[in-house]
Amino acid sequence: MSAAIIDGAAISKSILAELKTEVQELQQSHAVVPGLVTILVGDNPASLSYVTRKVRTALELGFHEVQENCDADISEKDLLALVERYNQDSSIHGILVQLPLPDHIDEKKVIYAIDPDKDVDGFHPVNIGRLLLGGDEVRFPPCTPAGIQELIVRAGVELEGAEVVVVGRSNIVGKPIANMLLQKNPRANATVTVVHTRTRDLAAHCRRADILIVAAGVAGLVKPEWINPGCCVIDVGVNRVGEKISSKTGKPVAILRGDVDFDAAKEIAGSITPVPGGVGPMTITMLMKNTLASCRARL
Ligand code: NAP
Numbered sequence: 001m002s003a004a005i006i007d008g009a010a011i012s013k014s015i016l017a018e019l020k021t022e023v024q025e026l027q028q029s030h031a032v033v034p035g036l037v038t039i040l041v042g043d044n045p046a047s048l049s050y051v052t053r054k055v056r057t058a059l060e061l062g063f064h065e066v067q068e069n070c071d072a073d074i075s076e077k078d079l080l081a082l083v084e085r086y087n088q089d090s091s092i093h094g095i096l097v098q099l100p101l102p103d104h105i106d107e108k109k110v111i112y113a114i115d116p117d118k119d120v121d122g123f124h125p126v127n128i129g130r131l132l133l134g135g136d137e138v139r140f141p142p143c144t145p146a147g148i149q150e151l152i153v154r155a156g157v158e159l160e161g162a163e164v165v166v167v168g169r170s171n172i173v174g175k176p177i178a179n180m181l182l183q184k185n186p187r188a189n190a191t192v193t194v195v196h197t198r199t200r201d202l203a204a205h206c207r208r209a210d211i212l213i214v215a216a217g218v219a220g221l222v223k224p225e226w227i228n229p230g231c232c233v234i235d236v237g238v239n240r241v242g243e244k245i246s247s248k249t250g251k252p253v254a255i256l257r258g259d260v261d262f263d264a265a266k267e268i269a270g271s272i273t274p275v276p277g278g279v280g281p282m283t284i285t286m287l288m289k290n291t292l293a294s295c296r297a298r299l
Contacts, residue, residue: 003233003269006155008147012281015150016061019288023062026295034288034295035064035092036120039082041105042072047098054096057284063291064091076105080113087115093298094120094291117297120290122146123172131176134183139297140290145177147282148213148234153187155271157211157232164190165209167202167222167259173215173236181211202226214259224264233272235260236279 027033036058040051051067058065068082079101086092095118101107111119116126122142130137141149152159164181168174174194181190195205206212206226214222215236227233237259246253258275266272273279 003266004155004271005266006151006232006234006271006273006278008151008273008278008281011151011154012147012285015282015285016057016288019285019292020061022292026292027062030299032295032299033062033064034094034291035066035089036094036096036288036291037066037068037086037089037092039068039070039079039095039097041070041074041079041098041101044100047100051098054284054287057288058291061288063288066092072102074105076109079105079110083110083113087113087118090298092118093294094118094287096121096287118294120287120294122176122290128171128176132179134185140294141180141286142172142176143283143286143290144173144236144279145180146286146289147279148173148177148236149180149187150286151234151273151279151282152211152232155232157271159187159211160189162190162210163208164192164211164213165205166192166194166213166215167196167206168215168217168236169194169196170215177213177215216259218259219257220259220261222260222265224261224268227260227265227268229268230270233260233265233269234279235262235273235275238275238280 023033038051038054040047055065055067086095095114097110111123114124116124119127120140122140127140130139166174166178178192178194181188182192193205195202203226207228209228209231211232213234217237219239219241235258239257240254241257242255243252244255256276
């Protein structure tokens with residue numbers, strides 16, 4: 001039997017509709033709207049495309065959105081001063097610095113300069129610490145892991161006591177999602193294993209997963225025979241494997257593949273996210289959710 005497809009685009013749309021209603025209520029009750037500043041340095045096409053989508057979504061929700069597009073040669077000092085300006089701006093509840101930054105700027109310094117209470121990406125060490133502590137301490141769960149957790153919960157997949165295997169241990173996906181799912185709360189309570197390039201038998205670990213989360217960045221890494229029949233597969237990977245001409249625009253667009261062989265895996269798994277249209281749309285949605293939460297926290 002074919003797996004249920006976890007439609008991240010549809011789930012994301014319904015969360016955004018919920019957020020929009022909350023923004024309107026907040027505006028009526030407190031005459032305030034969430035404020036987000038997006039800081040882009042240079043004109044890297046991928047970064048520009050991500051920022052454009054973030055700005056568009058924020059505006060659709062009725063946020064106060066400020067766009068800062070800086071020249072690629074902005075000095076580190078000036079960028080830090082810009083961040084500090086928005087740390088002090090009470091109309092701004094979320095500061096997003098689009099990564100990566102040019103080589104002459106120390107990314108760490110810039111992330112550490114963001115007020116942790118406005119760090120809606122959840123990358124500041126203070127917020128990573130809060131995430132590790134769990135419970136009421138958590139302020140801004142990082143957006144991609146938060147999106148993954150939301151997809152699992154909304155798809156009705158049981159997390160309590162589940163064997164979760166996470167492929168990848170990056171600071172932005174693998175480590176935080178592993179930490180989030182082992183917390184003591186009803187949206188977690190899983191038994192989590194994290195595997196990586198030094199793991200002895202990747203296939204054996206994957207085969208016993210009730211929930212398999214793959215964030216390696218290697219197209220087709222997970223083979224169909226590694227999948228536990230009936231399990232939930234969350235494919236975070238986004239790999240450009242070629243180009244095609246878009247039937248809508250007539251322009252070349254990237255062909256994207258996940259880390260899992262989707263066509264074969266969907267015949268074995270119980271549920272699975274597609275690439276694109278799975279985890280991807282959730283990341284921006286969770287950024288908006290964090291910005292709204294930050295605004296509420298200020299009230
Ligand atoms: P990353 O920083 O490159 O980390 C990849 C992790 O996977 C590393 O821990 C690495 O292990 C592990 N890995 C790589 N190849 C492996 C292999 N053959 N066997 C076992 N483990 C392997 O990547 P990332 O930033 O976490 O991103 C992962 C993927 O998710 C990428 O395709 C990225 O584009 C995608 N992504 C998507 C979104 C979204 O919104 N949809 C957001 C973020 C990332 P080592 O630590 O041992 O090197």
